[in-house]
Amino acid sequence: MVRVMATGVFDLLHPGHVYFLTEAKKLGDELVVVVARDQTARRLKREPFVPEHLRREMVEALKPVDRAILGSTTDIYETVVRERPDIIALGYNQLWNEREVEGECARRGVPAKVVRLGAYPHNDIATRKLVERIQQRAPSPSPEAR
Amino acid sequence: MVRVMATGVFDLLHPGHVYFLTEAKKLGDELVVVVARDQTARRLKREPFVPEHLRREMVEALKPVDRAILGSTTDIYETVVRERPDIIALGYNQLWNEREVEGECARRGVPAKVVRLGAYPHNDIATRKLVERIQQRAPSPSPEAR
Numbered sequence: 428m429v430r431v432m433a434t435g436v437f438d439l440l441h442p443g444h445v446y447f448l449t450e451a452k453k454l455g456d457e458l459v460v461v462v463a464r465d466q467t468a469r470r471l472k473r474e475p476f477v478p479e480h481l482r483r484e485m486v487e488a489l490k491p492v493d494r495a496i497l498g499s500t501t502d503i504y505e506t507v508v509r510e511r512p513d514i515i516a517l518g519y520n521q522l523w524n525e526r527e528v529e530g531e532c533a534r535r536g537v538p539a540k541v542v543r544l545g546a547y548p549h550n551d552i553a554t555r556k557l558v559e560r561i562q563q564r565a566p567s568p569s570p571e572a573r
Numbered sequence: 574m575v576r577v578m579a580t581g582v583f584d585l586l587h588p589g590h591v592y593f594l595t596e597a598k599k600l601g602d603e604l605v606v607v608v609a610r611d612q613t614a615r616r617l618k619r620e621p622f623v624p625e626h627l628r629r630e631m632v633e634a635l636k637p638v639d640r641a642i643l644g645s646t647t648d649i650y651e652t653v654v655r656e657r658p659d660i661i662a663l664g665y666n667q668l669w670n671e672r673e674v675e676g677e678c679a680r681r682g683v684p685a686k687v688v689r690l691g692a693y694p695h696n697d698i699a700t701r702k703l704v705e706r707i708q709q710r711a712p713s714p715s716p717e718a719r
Contacts, residue, residue: 439703440586442627445634476706481588488591488635557585558707560622565708 429455432512432539434498435521436463437486438475439554445489446547451516452491454542460486460495461506467498476558508535515539519546575601578658578685580644581667582609583632584621585700591635592693597662598637600688606632606641607652613644622704654681661685665692 433451437444437460452458462483468475475482479497487495499505507515515532517523525541532539579597583590583606598604608629614621621628625643633641645651653661661678663669671687678685 440631441623442630442634445631474710476703476710477587484588485586485591488588488637490634490636557622561704561707562711564620564622565711 428457429514430457430459430510430512431455431514431516432459432461432507432510433516433518434461434463434503435518436468436472436475437482438468438477439557440485440489441554441557442549443547443553444486445491447516447518447544448486448489448491450544454514454516457493458491459510459512460492461498461510462486462495463498464500466500467503504531504535507532507537507539511537512539515541517541517543519544574603575659576603576605576656577601577660577662578605578607578653578656579662579664580607580609580649581664582614582618582621583628584614584623585703586631586635587700587703588695589693589699590632591637593662593664593690594632594635594637596690600660600662603639604637605656605658606638607644607656608632608641609644610646612646613649650677650681653678653683653685657683658685661687663687663689665690 431451431454433448435444435447448458448460462479463471465475465479477485483495483497486492496506496510515528517525517528525543528541529539532541577597577600579594581590581593594604594606608625609617611621611625623631629641629643632638642652642656661674663671663674671689674687675685678687
């Protein structure tokens, strides 16, 4: 049984996420997705719009996902040591370095292989673009501006 | 084989949608979801943020969904006649009247039963609330306002 792990914030789900998780699942038999905690997302990216327990629930509702779990708030390798994945799938735009992640996993006793996945070929709607689209349609704050 | 049909816009997926579709699937063996066309959503509700082909793709990626199809732009019963569901599941806040829908299905030769599902018990984030949250965090339009 080959266990694959993928991680992310998954704030507003879009087809790029589904593509990433579908490709990750193809690398093995079981896909465990680590959903970043609110405080981790806040520190590394921005405050999520959807709270962590609901982001986890939505990711677990996706077909390629066997289990979705919340990550650690302090040490991203804590979950790796607990879940012992055979493969860690990185999205095309996730910033970690493959060799560094493999090295740190090995140092902690988990000989996982790190695989970089390709970009979604039709990425016409990523989270940032979706957020911009929603914000552009925000009601004007003052009546004069309408 | 009991075929269940559910419909909706499914613009920004949230746990209430997953709950609705999970409950709908429990009513039979196969769940076909009709995703409203952009022009139908525009007419009945508001312009969707996510275009119809991506909304369809996201709905089909959800575990309870066997098939997601785009609806008709002119006649909502066109899809009912083509798919011939045994059961039509209505969400707790969908405005159709059960008896009227059953009557119209019967007139068109589809003896479907219409079942009204209950509300998501923990609906702490619906689409409207999520949109408001995103819009409230929109960058200020003028530099003085920052």
